[in-house]
Amino acid sequence: MVKQEPEAYSFAQFIRDKTTAWTGVRNFRARNFLKAMQKGDEVLYYHSVSEKAVVGIAAVVKTAYPDPTAKPDEKGDWVCVNLKAVRAFPRAVSLDEIKARPGLKNIPLLRQSRLSVMPLTATEAKIIKGLGES
DNA sequence: GCCAACGTTGGC
DNA sequence: GCCAACGTTGGC
Numbered sequence: 604m605v606k607q608e609p610e611a612y613s614f615a616q617f618i619r620d621k622t623t624a625w626t627g628v629r630n631f632r633a634r635n636f637l638k639a640m641q642k643g644d645e646v647l648y649y650h651s652v653s654e655k656a657v658v659g660i661a662a663v664v665k666t667a668y669p670d671p672t673a674k675p676d677e678k679g680d681w682v683c684v685n686l687k688a689v690r691a692f693p694r695a696v697s698l699d700e701i702k703a704r705p706g707l708k709n710i711p712l713l714r715q716s717r718l719s720v721m722p723l724t725a726t727e728a729k730i731i732k733g734l735g736e737s
Numbered sequence: 738g739c740c741a742a743c744g745t746t747g748g749c
Numbered sequence: 750g751c752c753a754a755c756g757t758t759g760g761c
Contacts, residue, residue, distance in 0.1 A: 608747090630756080652747060698748085717746050717755055743758080749751085 604647040604657070604712065604728075605686070606719045614648050614658045617688045622664060625720075626672045626683040633720040638667045640684050647723065647731055648688075649712065656695035657731055661686045692735030706730050 605625065607613075617623055628634055640646075646661040665685035673681040701707050707730055711721035723731075 606747095655748075715755085716748070719746095739761090741758100741760090743756105745756080746754085748753090 604649055604710075604721050604723050605661070606649045606651050606712070606721075608652045609650040609654050610652070614650065614688070614691060617648070617661070617686075618659075618691060620688070622685055622687040624671075624683050625686050626670050628670070628683065628720060629673075629677075629679075629681060630719065631679065633718055634679070634682060636720045636722055637682055637684055639722070640666060642666055645689075645728060646686060647728060650695075654695070655698040657692065657701070657735060658695045659691040659735075660689040660732070662689050694735055694737070696731050696734045700734060701731070704730055704734075 612623070625637070628637055640663045642663050642665065644663040646663060647657050648659045648661055649657045663684055664687045667682040667684050670681040670683040672683075698712075701710070702713060707713070707727055710723060710727050711718050715721075
């Protein structure tokens with residue numbers, strides 16, 4: 604799952620762009636999760652702050668490579684991945700709904716709200732997709 | 738290498 | 750707009 608403020612880069616914009624480079628991640632843990640992404644992996648797209656809901660699905664089209672927006676003197680080897688927008692959910696899955704699901708109690712989104720890139724188990728992803736596409 | 742101070746993020 | 754949580758920075 605990746606997280607983004609809709610004011611900064613909304614899923615609607617992402618759909619229009621079709622693909623995007625997921626750059627600008629400057630957190631070590633988030634970076635490690637970026638590096639772990641495999642081509643074809645599904646990515647849930649969460650709108651933070653003003654909307655607080657999972658709004659759609661994307662997919663990894665290119666695995667981690669050096670982030671072109673990172674300055675050479677910035678410490679850490681920052682990476683980005685390329686994502687493609689797959690589809691918007693017919694119905695956004697709100698943070699409240701996620702909190703209400705016992706099966707989603709342990710997702711990093713709830714446990715560590717500031718992490719911008721995080722892994723989900725297959726089961727967790729399935730529950731959220733089930734809600735969003737029902 | 739520890740820890741206080743500060744900045745940022747994100748939920749409320 | 751506030752504040753808690755977290756990460757980062759800098760003094761010691």
